[in-house]
Amino acid sequence: MTETDYNHHVTVWHRQTPTQVLSNDSWDKISIYTIETFGLPGVRYVTDISMDRMIWSFKDPKEALMFKLRWSEVAI
DSSP states (O other): OOOSSOOEEEEEEOOOOTTOOOOHHHHHHHHHHHHHHHOSTTTSEEEEEOSSEEEEEESSHHHHHHHHHHHTTOOO
């Protein structure tokens, strides 16, 4: 991530067990919440997404905190 204005990062990890299949529904729920709350990526936040984690980078530290309180400790 090379965007310099987005300095407040929140990582959400997918906690996977041997019997659990990776669910796109979990990622979808987070993405829908974020779009409804903060708008589309590129204005107030940007994302870096892979199979096992998502990094959401915000311009505003208060928005990053609000996102973190909602999602960073959720077992998805």
